[in-house]
Amino acid sequence: MAESICRALRDGALEGELAPALTIKDSVASPFALQVFSHVLSQLFSSILAGKSQSRGLVVVSFSRSPSFYLDLLKNKGTDIASSNKQIQILDCYSDPLGWKDQLAGSRNFTALSNEVLVSSTAIVFREVKHMDKLYNSIIELGKGLVGGGKIRFSIAIDSTDLHDYLMIPCRSCLLSDQISSIFWLLHSDLHEARVTAVLEYLSSIVASLEPSHQLANGQRGDLENFSLIKHNSKKGKFHVRFKKRNGRSEEVHIDSQLSTLHLCHLKEQLIRVLCQRKIDVDWGRKQQLLKELGLKEQMDAPSCAGCKSLS
Amino acid sequence: MAAAKTRTSTFSRNLSTAAPSHGPGLKCGPNGTVFLSSGIPDLDKILGGGFPLGSLVMVMEDAEAPHHMLLLRNFMAQGLVLGQPLLYSSPARDPRGFLGTLPSPAASKDDKSQERDPDQEKGLRIAWQYKKYFGESQLDGQRDSKHEYSNEFDLRKPLERHFINGPRIDCVSIQDCPDLSTLRDRCATFLSQFPRNDGSISCAGRIAIQSFCAPQCAYSNMEWDMLSFIRYLKSMVRSSNSVAIITFPPSLLSPSFCKRWQHMADTLLSVKAIQDEDKELAQLLTGYQDMVGFLNVHKVARINTQVPVILEATTFSIKLQKRRYLVLECLNQAPVDGSSGTSYGTSGGWSSSSKTGNLDF
Numbered sequence: 001m002a003e004s005i006c007r008a009l010r011d012g013a014l015e016g017e018l019a020p021a022l023t024i025k026d027s028v029a030s031p032f033a034l035q036v037f038s039h040v041l042s043q044l045f046s047s048i049l050a051g052k053s054q055s056r057g058l059v060v061v062s063f064s065r066s067p068s069f070y071l072d073l074l075k076n077k078g079t080d081i082a083s084s085n086k087q088i089q090i091l092d093c094y095s096d097p098l099g100w101k102d103q104l105a106g107s108r109n110f111t112a113l114s115n116e117v118l119v120s121s122t123a124i125v126f127r128e129v130k131h132m133d134k135l136y137n138s139i140i141e142l143g144k145g146l147v148g149g150g151k152i153r154f155s156i157a158i159d160s161t162d163l164h165d166y167l168m169i170p171c172r173s174c175l176l177s178d179q180i181s182s183i184f185w186l187l188h189s190d191l192h193e194a195r196v197t198a199v200l201e202y203l204s205s206i207v208a209s210l211e212p213s214h215q216l217a218n219g220q221r222g223d224l225e226n227f228s229l230i231k232h233n234s235k236k237g238k239f240h241v242r243f244k245k246r247n248g249r250s251e252e253v254h255i256d257s258q259l260s261t262l263h264l265c266h267l268k269e270q271l272i273r274v275l276c277q278r279k280i281d282v283d284w285g286r287k288q289q290l291l292k293e294l295g296l297k298e299q300m301d302a303p304s305c306a307g308c309k310s311l312s
Numbered sequence: 313m314a315a316a317k318t319r320t321s322t323f324s325r326n327l328s329t330a331a332p333s334h335g336p337g338l339k340c341g342p343n344g345t346v347f348l349s350s351g352i353p354d355l356d357k358i359l360g361g362g363f364p365l366g367s368l369v370m371v372m373e374d375a376e377a378p379h380h381m382l383l384l385r386n387f388m389a390q391g392l393v394l395g396q397p398l399l400y401s402s403p404a405r406d407p408r409g410f411l412g413t414l415p416s417p418a419a420s421k422d423d424k425s426q427e428r429d430p431d432q433e434k435g436l437r438i439a440w441q442y443k444k445y446f447g448e449s450q451l452d453g454q455r456d457s458k459h460e461y462s463n464e465f466d467l468r469k470p471l472e473r474h475f476i477n478g479p480r481i482d483c484v485s486i487q488d489c490p491d492l493s494t495l496r497d498r499c500a501t502f503l504s505q506f507p508r509n510d511g512s513i514s515c516a517g518r519i520a521i522q523s524f525c526a527p528q529c530a531y532s533n534m535e536w537d538m539l540s541f542i543r544y545l546k547s548m549v550r551s552s553n554s555v556a557i558i559t560f561p562p563s564l565l566s567p568s569f570c571k572r573w574q575h576m577a578d579t580l581l582s583v584k585a586i587q588d589e590d591k592e593l594a595q596l597l598t599g600y601q602d603m604v605g606f607l608n609v610h611k612v613a614r615i616n617t618q619v620p621v622i623l624e625a626t627t628f629s630i631k632l633q634k635r636r637y638l639v640l641e642c643l644n645q646a647p648v649d650g651s652s653g654t655s656y657g658t659s660g661g662w663s664s665s666s667k668t669g670n671l672d673f
Contacts, residue, residue, distance in 0.1 A: 172527050176405075198563040199527045202375045244376050245588065 002036070005206055005241065006043040012054030012153060012181035019153075021175055021204040022184035025197070029212040030237040036208060037186045041070070041157050042077045044182070048087055048155070049079060055181030057146030057154035059139055060090045064160040067092045067123035089142045090123040093135075099127035132169045139174060153181035160186050175203055204244075211238045334513045337394035338365070339461050343616040348396070348516050348555055349462035351386030354640035356462055358628065359612055360621060363555045363579060365516055366508065367613040368546045370577035371559040373523065377585030379605045379630060380559040382638055384520050386465050387557055389414040391518040393463060393471075397480035399502040401495055402522040403529050407483040410522075411476045415465040418637060466636045486521075490530050492541045495521075499545055499556075506553040517554035519545075524560040535569045542576050578613035583630070597629070598644045605630040607640055 005022060013019035022040070026033035041060070047053040060070055067090040074088075096102060124142065128134050143154040156174055174183055189197050189209075201207050334340070339347045339361060347362035356362045363369055373380040391398045392414065400407055484498050499519060506517045524542075525532050532538075542558065549556045562570045562582075574580055584606040587593065594600040607628045612621040628640040 176528065195564065195566065198375075202561055202564060203527060242376070244585075 002039060002043075002239075004243075005208060006040055006047075008206060008243070009040065009044050009155065009182040009184060010047045010053040012155075018175060018205075019180040020182045020206060022182070022206045022208065023187055023200050023204040024184065024208050024210075025187045025189050025201075026210040027188070027212075028190050030210045031188075032210045032237055033186050033188065036210065036239075037157070037159065037184075038073055040184060042074060042079075044155060044157075045074060045088060046077065046079060053155075053181070055147075055153050055155040056087070057143060058088045059143045059146070059154060059156050060088065061093060061135075061139060061156065061158045062090055062123075063093045063097070063129075063158070066094050070159075071122065086146065088122060089146055091138055091142055092123045092125045093129050095125050096127050097129040102127055136169075136173045140177060140179070143179060147179070153179050155181050156183040158183070158185040160188070171200065172203055206244070207242045209240045209242075211240055213238050335515050336460055337390070337396055338513060338516055345615050346513060346516075346553075348518070349390050350383070351388075351390030351462065351465060352383070352638055352640065353462050353464060354628075354638075355383075355607075358609060358623065358640065359579065362462070363557075364613050364615050365513070365553050365555060366550045366615060367555055367578035368542075368549055368576065369555065369557040369579040369581070369613075370573065371557065372574075372580070372582035373559050373561045374583055374585045374605070375561050375563055377583070377605055379583035379585070379607070380522070382467075382630070383581070383583070384522055384557065384559060385414050385467070386638060387518065388520050389416070389465055389471055389475075390463060392475040392478065392481070393417055394460075395478075395480075396515065397482075397502070397505065397517045399482045399484070399498065399517070399519045400522070401484040401486055401498075401520070403485070403487045403526040405485055405487055407485050411481070411483070412470060414471040414476065415467045416469040416471045417463040418466040418469075464637055467632065467638065468636045486524075486529050486531075488530060491534070492531055492537055496541060496544060500548060503548050503552045503554055508551055508553050513553050515553070517552070519549070519554060519556035521556070521558045524558050525564050526561065527564065532564070535566065539569065539572055539576075542573060546576055546578075574610070577611060578615070580609075580611035582608045582610060584608070596646060598646050599629070599631070599641070602631045602633075603629040604632055 008020050009022060011020075024033045024036050024040070041058075044053065044055075045058055048055055048058055060067075062070060070090060124138075126135065126138055139156060143156070147154045158171065171183070171185060174180055185200070187197065187200055334346060337348055339349075341347045341361045341364065345364040347356075347364055349356050349362045350359070371380050371383055388398055388400060388411075390396075400410070402410060404410065482498065482502060484495055486492075486495055489495065502517060502519065506513075506515060525538055545556055545558075560573065562573075565573065586603055586605050590600075597603075607630050609623060609626050609628070612623070614621060625642045627643055629643055631639050631641060633639050
């Protein structure tokens with residue numbers, strides 16, 4: 001499943017169509033979106049380096065993690081950052097998003113942290129996160145700096161939208177730009193109003209959501225009964241992906257997996273195994289619900305229905 | 313195919329004088345209303361003739377699938393083919409580009425209807441679907457006059473250039489508009505061409521507004537402004553000879569505004585995506601493989617009357633026959649055969665659990 005997501009981002013945008021946009025969504029009950037985001041990021045970057053993707057450069061907009069996190073991540077995956085300067089740029093909205101350190105430095109001779117200097121060739125500090133237009137322009141300029149003008153495209157990764165609800169504005173503007181090959185963002189659904197989540201899902205062509213494998217009874221964490229569920233949820237979760245297809249049908253895949261160790265490359269094998277093993281039983285309750293939604297009357301009573309499991 | 317049962321009660325208006333003749337693409341309906349076609353013959357039948365002039369149609373989109381575009385394409389193409397002026401607005405930068413995707417009228421309706429029959433399985437499947445043929449046989453005599461009112465559209469064939477480059481087509485982009493005043497003025501200018509007065513109607517207009525509250529539009533946060541625009545448009549359309557259709561994604565509105573917008577509509581439809589490879593749906597419904605989505609009819613416009621429309625069915629499947637022709641069909645539940653454990657048209661999901669015991673009577 002993760003492979004098909006990475007493939008969709010790698011293939012990029014067709015002429016005259018919007019670029020594929022991925023939303024990675026999680027909640028406090030299953031906070032695994034960062035692992036998925038990191039995996040997708042490293043996969044996309046390796047295909048960019050190998051020349052296998054439509055996009056020729058990657059701009060990472062980092063809000064909740066420092067640029068060095070991403071550089072270390074890519075280094076651990078085996079990519080040589082020093083030589084790949086021309087293919088990745090990080091817009092650092094983590095170190096000083098509102099320009100406070102700058103103001104302090106001006107007034108008190110405050111020296112900047114030394115590690116900022118190390119990453120300065122690939123990361124550019126951005127200090128005006130409140131201004132959406134400037135943010136959007138900086139992202140596009142960084143991208144153009146990587147790939148030049150013309151028809152060559154680049155990809156954008158936005159690491160967290162939780163800083164500001166209005167971040168959906170640059171997300172939307174980036175998506176409409178002609179030079180984008182693909183774009184993906186990370187969304188913590190608990191931190192936003194439902195409308196913001198709905199807008200970002202509306203704009204994306206792929207929505208990958210991480211859900212807990214067991215829903216907690218009443219959402220309260222202090223309960224002893226729920227404790228084992230919480231413990232279980234901290235290691236396992238459901239990875240649920242929705243693709244919006246051009247023919248108007250949407251594809252949904254649902255899989256339980258052990259996400260803490262995050263061997264995402266094994267997800268595909270697990271998925272195939274799960275689907276083969278799964279018996280196709282029609283749950284009577286689900287059938288009633290489906291019939292009701294479709295406005296059809298019940299065809300027959302529950303007990304006489306062949307294949308029905310729950311008999312009173 | 314569904315046909316709406318129009319209730320003729322003793323209270324229907326008796327038209328003693330001959331009905332005034334109207335321009336092309338218009339049809340008289342009950343209670344003094346005049347219809348224009350939606351561009352989808354099945355939908356016209358479901359709604360009792362078409363969209364009444366002076367009504368506001370709203371379509372609730374599904375963010376997962378672009379089916380509302382299918383409805384819009386047919387609506388707009390029908391208007392252009394009949395020479396009815398069109399105002400189209402969308403959040404794209406260049407809305408005129410969308411006109412290039414409009415479909416052309418299908419070559420010959422007779423060929424198409426004959427080809428439908430071999431597609432159906434013979435034998436017992438017909439027993440379940442006899443209702444469809446029962447309704448269709450009554451329409452044979454009316455095919456010729458129908459072309460002056462509505463056409464079947466071939467989605468794979470683009471509309472000819474001379475229709476798209478006509479003088480009476482206006483396109484508005486709402487992407488960069490900070491507020492709705494531009495759109496409102498354009499609508500007002502457009503609708504002033506079709507004032508309503510007693511007598512024959514020479515020409516009717518069509519307005520199509522796509523994805524009205526899409527996030528690309530700068531005004532998409534201004535919910536009260538959008539609502540007052542819809543109210544304004546509804547009142548202008550009611551006093552003119554035109555039909556306006558607005559599509560919007562309901563998930564992007566707050567629940568109370570979503571309800572308000574739905575109340576504004578004279579005719580309210582919604583489209584829904586269908587899951588690919590949904591085995592439960594495949595077992596429940598016949599013809600699941602050909603379906604691309606669902607259409608729900610929530611409200612049907614009734615102007616000049618207090619008699620409500622009660623439809624036989626409100627949910628229809630959207631199918632693309634031969635990937636060309638848009639058809640709407642009633643949903644038919646797949647028959648379940650308890651004794652043999654297999655159901656028609658699906659691959660035996662039921663059989664696995666019915667092996668434990670056959671039903672003996």
